[in-house]
Amino acid sequence: xxxxxxxxxxxxxxxxxxxxxxxxxxxxxxxxxxxxxxxxxxxxxxxxxxxxxxxxxxxxxxxxxxxxxxxxxxxxxxxxxxxxxxxxxxxxxxxxxxxxxxxxxxxxxxxxx
Numbered sequence: 738x739x740x741x742x743x744x745x746x747x748x749x750x751x752x753x754x755x756x757x758x759x760x761x762x763x764x765x766x767x768x769x770x771x772x773x774x775x776x777x778x779x780x781x782x783x784x785x786x787x788x789x790x791x792x793x794x795x796x797x798x799x800x801x802x803x804x805x806x807x808x809x810x811x812x813x814x815x816x817x818x819x820x821x822x823x824x825x826x827x828x829x830x831x832x833x834x835x836x837x838x839x840x841x842x843x844x845x846x847x848x849x850x
Contacts, residue, residue: 738768743809743824744800745831746792748772752832754782754820755792767791773818780825784816798831 742757755770772790773782801824810819820828 738800741806742800742803743806743818743820745798745828746770746772747796747798747835748785748790748792749787752798752828752835753785754818754824754828755790755797756818758789766794768794768797771815775828776817780820780822781812782818782820788815798835799827801827 738757738761740757740760744755745752746755747753748755751774754773755768756773758769758771761768768791770790770792771788772785773788774785775781776783805821805824808821809824811817812819
């Protein structure tokens with residue numbers, strides 16, 4: 738993964754957009770990234786409370802294609818991104834899917850009691 742690559746991952750049980758802070762080799766198990774969460778509308782994502790993270794590669798839900806990275810605008814370096822519409826749509830789809838998964842787990846657990 739190249740420095741600046743974008744994707745979606747689960748960090749601290751939340752679905753976030755991440756940006757690689759350095760280039761990583763194929764066999765690395767952990768990635769150094771900056772994390773972002775949605776902020777209002779206009780496809781803007783704001784840095785999380787702990788913007789620097791080290792995530793496991795198994796926590797990655799998707800990596801955006803280089804064309805999305807090229808169309809991403811950095812509004813404030815390290816603290817704000819504006820993603821293309823397709824990337825935002827995919828982010829919300831993955832967020833909804835993860836929320837459904839948690840709700841099913843919760844309901845299964847609640848039925849046991």
